[in-house]
Amino acid sequence: MNEMHYCDAHTHLTPNAEECVRRIYHVMRPTEAIPETLFSIGIHPKDALMYSLEDFRGYFNSSNLRAIGECGLDRTASNVPLNKQNEVFREHVRMSEENGKPLILHCVRCAQEMIHLKKELKPLQPWIFHGFRGNRRKAFELVEAGFILSFGTGLLKDSGNPEAFFAEIPPEQILLETDAEPAETLPMIYATAAQLHELNPICFADVIEQNFNRIFGNE
Numbered sequence: 001m002n003e004m005h006y007c008d009a010h011t012h013l014t015p016n017a018e019e020c021v022r023r024i025y026h027v028m029r030p031t032e033a034i035p036e037t038l039f040s041i042g043i044h045p046k047d048a049l050m051y052s053l054e055d056f057r058g059y060f061n062s063s064n065l066r067a068i069g070e071c072g073l074d075r076t077a078s079n080v081p082l083n084k085q086n087e088v089f090r091e092h093v094r095m096s097e098e099n100g101k102p103l104i105l106h107c108v109r110c111a112q113e114m115i116h117l118k119k120e121l122k123p124l125q126p127w128i129f130h131g132f133r134g135n136r137r138k139a140f141e142l143v144e145a146g147f148i149l150s151f152g153t154g155l156l157k158d159s160g161n162p163e164a165f166f167a168e169i170p171p172e173q174i175l176l177e178t179d180a181e182p183a184e185t186l187p188m189i190y191a192t193a194a195q196l197h198e199l200n201p202i203c204f205a206d207v208i209e210q211n212f213n214r215i216f217g218n219e
């Protein structure tokens with residue numbers, strides 16, 4: 001295959017119809033219509049007092065539901081105590097394991113807690129650390145603990161100096177995403193990632209697509 005196939009592991013923006021990007025659209029509110037594209041459901045830690053997973057029951061049976069999250073721990077979400085965030089996060093882990101769906105993590109200043117939780121709960125499903133921004137040490141602690149790292153515009157904006165270590169991250173543990181940024185940023189993220197990994201852009205995109213298919217399913 002000689003063309004780029006883009007995969008977006010996490011986005012908040014609804015796609016325009018003719019786009020050929022494969023994406024996981026994140027449903028944040030249980031009032032949204034069931035998406036026609038692949039999607040995830042979950043409660044952002046800052047919303048942990050506002051919703052419960054039961055509120056999302058209407059989405060459970062859709063074959064487009066491919067991941068649980070984003071969910072996790074956020075030390076800057078001061079409106080929700082960390083122990084409550086932890087409780088709600090554990091419900092997501094249970095749901096992910098019971099339904100055989102990967103988990104998309106939102107984690108701000110809680111990476112050590114997240115690593116401990118993974119060691120404690122020993123999930124069978126992949127845990128995807130979304131929007132990774134951080135330094136080499138944090139990246140490799142997560143890689144060694146088996147996390148998938150999903151990179152977005154952090155790769156472009158020089159946060160934590162990713163160009164110094166990105167090439168050393170095992171390719172099978174990488175996903176790419178736009179999060180809340182416009183879809184047009186995805187080709188730039190892909191181009192930067194391929195360049196840092198010193199790979200032909202099409203070969204690199206193939207690796208990301210294989211990861212995407214392995215983690216979220218093939219179609």
Ligand SMILES: [Zn+2]
Binds near residue numbers: 179
């Ligand atoms: Zn997000």
